[in-house]
C-alpha cells in the first residue's frame with residue numbers, strides 16, 4: 001500500500017446523503033453526493049427507512065460518477081474507507097455492505113471510520129481551512145477543538161491526534177440542533193429543512209422580542225471550572241422546542257397574529273447563543289486555540305457570526321471549511337482514511353459491524 | 368456457466384453454481400442468524416471464492432434474492448450483489464427469494480402439485496407465495512409474493528419457517544418448518560432459467576410494505 005500519498009475512496013451513508021469522495025493524500029479529487037432530502041420534505045424530517053432505500057439505489061451510480069469525476073479507476077485505489085458509525089443503523093448498513101463488497105471485489109484494504117472524526121478530518125484537505133502548511137503536507141494545529149452541529153449531531157470534541165486520540169467534551173443530551181430547527185420550522189409553518197428557512201426569516205425578526213430558555217445553563221448543570229457540573233459542556237434543545245410551541249399557542253389563544261419572524265429570530269438566538277457560549281467555554285477550559293466548525297448547521301449565518309465573535313474575543317481561531325465539505329459527504333471519510341493510511345494504522349478488515357452509536361474515542365475500528 | 372448467488376431475505380447465504388459441477392453446486396455457505404448480515408456476508412463470500420479458487424473474472428453472472436424479507440437484511444445482499452457486479456462488470460439478475468424454497472420443495476420427497484412457501488415477516492405476519500409444480504419442471508409462481516396474517520392464506524400445504532411459526536394456522540410441513548430461502552437453490556433456479564433462455568427479474572427489492580413514515584398531522588398542543 002502506498003502510505004505517503006495514498007489514493008483513498010471514502011463512502012458515507014450515515015444519514016440522508018449518499019457520498020463517495022476520493023482523495024490523494026490531502027488533495028481532494030472529487031466529492032460526489034446524492035441526497036434523498038427531497039423525499040423527506042413532506043415528513044418534515046429524515047425518515048430512516050426512506051433514507052436507507054435511497055442509499056441502496058444511489059450507491060453504485062454515485063460511485064461510478066465519483067470515479068469518472070476524479071479520473072481514476074478502482075485499480076489505482078490504495079484503500080477504501082467507510083463510515084461505520086455513528087448514524088442511522090439501517091442507513092449505515094447499506095454503505096458498509098457496499099464498501100465490504102468493494103473490498104472483496106478489488107482486494108483493497110478497508111477502514112471502518114468514525115463519522116464525527118471524519119467531519120474534523122476534512123479540515124486537513126488542502127484549502128479546507130483547518131490545516132496548517134509548513135511547506136509540506138498540512139497538519140492539524142495542536143490543541144484543536146471541533147464544533148459539530150447538524151441535523152444528526154451537536155458535539156464539541158478535542159482532537160489530540162486525529163488518528164488515535166479524540167475526546168468528547170460535550171454533546172446534546174436530546175435533540176440535535178438541526179433537529180430542533182426542523183421541528184420549530186414545522187411549528188412556524190416554514191417548511192423543511194428548517195435551518196435555512198429559519199435563518200432566512202430570522203433576518204427580519206427581532207431576536208430580543210422574546211426570551212427563550214437556554215438549556216442546561218443553570219448552575220446545577222454548569223458547576224465551576226474547578227468542579228464542573230454534569231452537563232457543563234452539554235446541550236439540550238427539547239425544552240426550547242416546547243417553549244416555542246407554547247409561545248405560538250399563547251398568541252393563538254389571544255387571537256393575535258403569530259410574529260413568525262420574531263419567534264424565528266429569538267429561537268435562533270437561543271440556539272446559537274448556547275451553542276457558541278458553551279463551545280467557547282469548553283475551549284477556554286481545555287486550552288484549545290483553534291476550532292473547526294463542521295456539520296450542516298455550519299451554513300447558518302448567525303451561528304458563524306456569533307461563534308466567530310466569541311472565539312475572537314477569547315483568542316481562539318475559528319476555521320470553517322467550504323460548506324459542501326461541512327455537510328455529510330464521502331470526501332471527509334476519504335480524508336480521514338488517508339490520514340490513517342499515512343499514520344500507518346492497520347485496516348479494519350471486512351468482519352466489523354456498523355455501530356450506530358460509535359464513540360469518538362474509536363477513530364477507526366481495529367481488525 | 369458459473370453463477371454467484373446471494374440471498375439475505377432471511378439468513379445470509381451465498382453459493383457458486385455451475386452447469387458443469389455435479390448437482391450444479393461448486394460451493395455454498397449460509398448462516399443460522401437472521402440479524403448479522405452486514406458482518407458475515409462479505410467474509411463468507413470472500414472465503415467461498417478463495418476456497419473454490421474462483422475470482423470475479425471467472426463468474427458469468429450474479430443473481431440476488433430480491434425478497435420479500437426484513438428490509439435492512441434484504442438490502443445487505445442487494446447492496447453487496449450490485450457492488451460486486453459493478454466492479455466485476457458482470458450482469459446481475461434478481462429472483463423472488465421464495466423461489467429458492469419452492470425449488471428446494473420441488474427437489475424433495477415432500478413435493479406436491481400445489482403449495483405455499485412462507486417466511487417470517489415479523490409483526491405477526493408472513494411473506495408468502497403460491498406455487499404449482501409439474502413433473503420435471505421448475506416450480507411456477509402462481510400468486511404472490513404477498514405479506515399477510517397466516518390465518519388469511521389459502522388452505523394448501525405450506526413450507527418454510529413462516530409456516531412453522533404459525534403451524535396452528537397453516538398446514539406446515541414438519542421437514543420444512545425451520546427452512547429459510549437459501550442462495551444455493553436460488554442459484555440453481557437462476558441457472559436453470561438462464562440456460563433455458565428465460566429471463567429473470569432485475570435487482571429491485573420487493574419490499575411489499577411502505578416505509579412506516581407518516582406525513583405529520585396538525586401540530587399537537589403543548590399546553
Ligand SMILES: [Zn+2]
Nearest residue numbers: 150152295328
Ligand atoms: Zn455528520
